[in-house]
Amino acid sequence: MTMRKVKGGLRGFIIVLICMIEIYPLFWMLTASLKQQHEWSENPAYALNKGFYVQNYADAWTRGNMAVFFKNSLITTLISLVFIVIFSVTVGFAVTKMQWKLRKAVAKYFTFGIMIPVAVALIPLFQIYNKAHLLNTRACLILTYIAFGLSLSIYLVQGYLRSFPDDIMEAAVIDGCGIYKMMWHIVVPLMKNAIVTVLVLQFFFKWNDLLFSMTFISDSSLKTIQTGLLYFSDEFGSKNWGAIFASVSMSVFPMLILYTVLNKKLMEGMMAGAVKG
């Protein structure tokens, strides 16, 4: 009996420990972002913050240009997301449900892109944008984000559509729906879950992009949050720890909030996609 209790206790302890390992760095980051500079030299790094020094956030937001980086990331991410969703739904539908000769080949062609590491396309893309005078514009980032978001999104949408009931479409056709009306009124509403999964996954990917934005954008007024963070830490170096933690926290919390809100849907979508994949 006691043996079992010890075992249970030990198991509980290990689980708590794992949760601590996953969560504690984030908690530490939050406390660190509220510390004043002198606290770093007076107390060990793990000490809690003495007060709430919010000035760090103000510094990062204005002097560190986080406001600008945030805006840029939002614009490029949101515009590319809109197109990724439109394209993945239409292409996904066309290759799974519509009847034409090349649909299997086209589906394969798009799926192939999942395997391609972005680094492989980087050099030619740079040359193309250079020639087209598109370097240092939002347009080149948005175009690249859309193009590289397609493969995985279309693949996910296909997975969902395969189990999409044909009778509903048939009923719609009998009621006199054309293809466009059917897409908009029948197919899209029924694919809400798939669309949310694509949106959230691609949001994480695009928000996270560093390679493209650091290669194509050198103008600091157009930098996105990831390149901005790198540049920011170089700028403030090792001196202003509080401001660095504040800027890191700022880039982290939108993701955490988004994730907490959409947690259930995302988990379901991921597991469903994974089982099929």
Add this chain to the structure above:
Amino acid sequence: MKKVLGNKAAIALFVVPALILYTALVMVPVIWSLYYSLFSGSPGLKWEFVGIKNYLDLFRDKNFRNALMVNFKYISVVTVGQVGLGLLLALMFKFWLKHCKSFVRTLVFFPVVLPTVAVGQLFAKIYEIQPHYGLLNSFLSAVGLQDLVQPWIGQESTALWALCVMDIWVAMGFYSVIFYGALLDISDDILEAAHIDGASGFNLFRRILLPLLRPMIITSLVFSFSGTVKMFESALALTKGGPGAATKSLSMYMYDVSFTFNKVGYGSVIAIVIFLICVCGSAIINKFDVRDD
């Protein structure tokens, strides 16, 4: 029905724009890389056709060999770490956890959604030694392990491992959620039958769970592998490839060669090597799936 779903105009409208964009910005550049790899210099600057010379240079390039080694070490440690620990966590959730399952699951997924650069900055401060001890060193010195205090990412011997730890920390929650989903799909009848037959602990895992989870494990390995082959963002954010070239991956070396040293042709060869490793590696991992069936 047939008429509606066979509507040629609609198909064209649905497929063609995406097809053009994808072809122009993904497929054409990949093929273009092949073409570039036969030239030296960069377009407009000493741009000469050299045939396969770039490929031959690769074998004599010390920096390339170093980057390849770094990448291989990183891939093997991180892939095994991510998938292995993810599986271990999932097993714990399934068999040890009685309450708050979904709470714990949500919690361990937190690091997955964080921006890579932010995580890199955070860990840079955790490993810090100058001007103040970071989190890790201050803990070590607090518990009396002063001897272990060291510049974790400032010395060649530990930098790569510090990076691996960070990337495993980030992603193990992701794999644990995937495996947990797969474990929930295994019916309790099977587990009960195994129990009655006397299987438990490691035996149960090896004889019952492992075969059932195998497709999932293969998929996860491929996924993790193709993520780690790219190795760029996290290394750049944590160590910038240093100290020296201790954490400089193939992607980073390619980036340096083509954008800092302006040798676009040679950079393209490295890009193609990355692509080949990605394709071959995934194919090899997938082989394990077929053999035993």
